[in-house]
Amino acid sequence: MDPLSEFIRGITRDNPTFGLVLGLCPTLAVTTSVENAIGMAAGTAFVLVCSNMLVSSLRKQIPSTVRLPIFIIIIATFVSIVDMIMEAYSPSMYAALGVFIPLIVVNCIIIGRAEAYANKNNVFYSFIDGLGTSTGFLLVLMLIGGIRELLGTGQIVTFGYTLVNLPINPSITTMILPPGAFLTIGALMAIVNYQKEKKMAKGG
Amino acid sequence: MAEDALFSIFMDGIFIKNFLLIQFLGLCSFVGVTKDVKSAAGMSGAVVFVMAMASTVSYMIYTYILVPTNMQFLDLISFIVVIAALVQLVEFVVRKNIPSLYRSLGIYLPLITTNCAVLGAVLLNENAGYNFIQSVVFGIAAGLGYTIVMLMMSGIRERSTFVNVPSAIRGLPQAFFIALMLSMAFVNYFWVIPI
Numbered sequence: 001m002d003p004l005s006e007f008i009r010g011i012t013r014d015n016p017t018f019g020l021v022l023g024l025c026p027t028l029a030v031t032t033s034v035e036n037a038i039g040m041a042a043g044t045a046f047v048l049v050c051s052n053m054l055v056s057s058l059r060k061q062i063p064s065t066v067r068l069p070i071f072i073i074i075i076a077t078f079v080s081i082v083d084m085i086m087e088a089y090s091p092s093m094y095a096a097l098g099v100f101i102p103l104i105v106v107n108c109i110i111i112g113r114a115e116a117y118a119n120k121n122n123v124f125y126s127f128i129d130g131l132g133t134s135t136g137f138l139l140v141l142m143l144i145g146g147i148r149e150l151l152g153t154g155q156i157v158t159f160g161y162t163l164v165n166l167p168i169n170p171s172i173t174t175m176i177l178p179p180g181a182f183l184t185i186g187a188l189m190a191i192v193n194y195q196k197e198k199k200m201a202k203g204g
Numbered sequence: 205m206a207e208d209a210l211f212s213i214f215m216d217g218i219f220i221k222n223f224l225l226i227q228f229l230g231l232c233s234f235v236g237v238t239k240d241v242k243s244a245a246g247m248s249g250a251v252v253f254v255m256a257m258a259s260t261v262s263y264m265i266y267t268y269i270l271v272p273t274n275m276q277f278l279d280l281i282s283f284i285v286v287i288a289a290l291v292q293l294v295e296f297v298v299r300k301n302i303p304s305l306y307r308s309l310g311i312y313l314p315l316i317t318t319n320c321a322v323l324g325a326v327l328l329n330e331n332a333g334y335n336f337i338q339s340v341v342f343g344i345a346a347g348l349g350y351t352i353v354m355l356m357m358s359g360i361r362e363r364s365t366f367v368n369v370p371s372a373i374r375g376l377p378q379a380f381f382i383a384l385m386l387s388m389a390f391v392n393y394f395w396v397i398p399i
Contacts, residue, residue, distance in 0.1 A: 080277060106319065106320045107320075108232060178226050182380050186381045193373070
């Protein structure tokens with residue numbers, strides 16, 4: 001078990017969205033633009049890494065019968081911290097993400113990693129696992145956010161910089177409305193499934 | 205916002221702010237438990253109950269305990285504890301009285317604790333500054349909106365089990381494409397009902 005492969009596993013095989021299919025609500029709700037996607041992923045990453053490390057360092061002390069309530073309290077503490085920091089230092093992002101920042105507390109990715117990984121591994125590997133899973137989450141959110149923002153508004157503007165500007169504005173407003181989220185994730189998941197099947201047919 | 209008529213809060217909760225299709229709250233159960241109508245209905249019943257109870261209890265805790273003692277920063281932690289306790293209660297009742305439903309819901313019953321729809325309803329109540337009656341009405345309406353969409357979705361999925369689709373689309377992608385069409389219909393309530 002080497003740290004690098006543990007890190008990459010969080011992006012590929014155990015990718016939160018396409019591998020484990022966890023944490024769908026924020027994946028669909030906040031991906032109206034790349035900027036929101038990055039903000040959401042950063043908040044989630046902080047909570048995930050911190051809770052993974054704390055759960056892992058307390059894993060010998062936590063009695064297994066009451067571990068889930070304890071995990072939830074640990075996660076809720078870190079979410080409260082993120083909530084207050086974001087409200088104080090980046091109010092516009094906080095307003096855009098709205099109720100989804102406090103809702104990180106019920107994000108299945110975090111409690112899933114605490115239960116499946118941090119509870120069984122040491123602090124260092126839990127830290128790596130937290131980083132890898134967060135990176136996987138960030139990449140997926142940015143991909144979905146990018147597709148939706150590009151097709152919906154014709155350009156991608158992130159923190160004041162125009163990254164992409166299409167010569168023809170498609171302006172498919174539906175893409176930044178709720179249906180666009182379902183369309184994008186459905187299509188991406190179908191592509192991932194297709195690739196998996198092709199690989200299975202080839203390699204068995 | 206706090207002076208809204210109860211009827212418009214009720215319609216808001218069901219259609220305009222529909223939890224599953226517009227706000228994306230509670231999607232795990234939306235794709236997980238909608239393979240047949242019976243478990244979708246059972247799940248929805250449990251969610252409506254927990255949501256209405258959670259709205260009531262958390263309003264009381266917030267107004268009568270956290271605000272007087274100036275400890276609003278503990279809101280998130282106390283809400284999640286309230287919801288966890290309510291879910292335990294529902295689990296006992298369902299296991300004792302309707303064992304068949306208990307088996308078909310499986311893991312999703314304890315998972316209502318981490319169902320973002322319930323905590324979402326409580327937090328939206330708090331953000332909107334609703335009073336007691338308004339909070340309860342919004343909680344019930346959100347639960348009903350959840351139920352309507354769960355029943356539509358499970359009905360469609362049940363009938364489309366034998367549809368011949370490419371194997372890469374079978375399963376989750378197909379569920380998302382069905383959700384896409386339902387969502388398109390719901391988005392139009394923005395224009396039909398003036399907010």
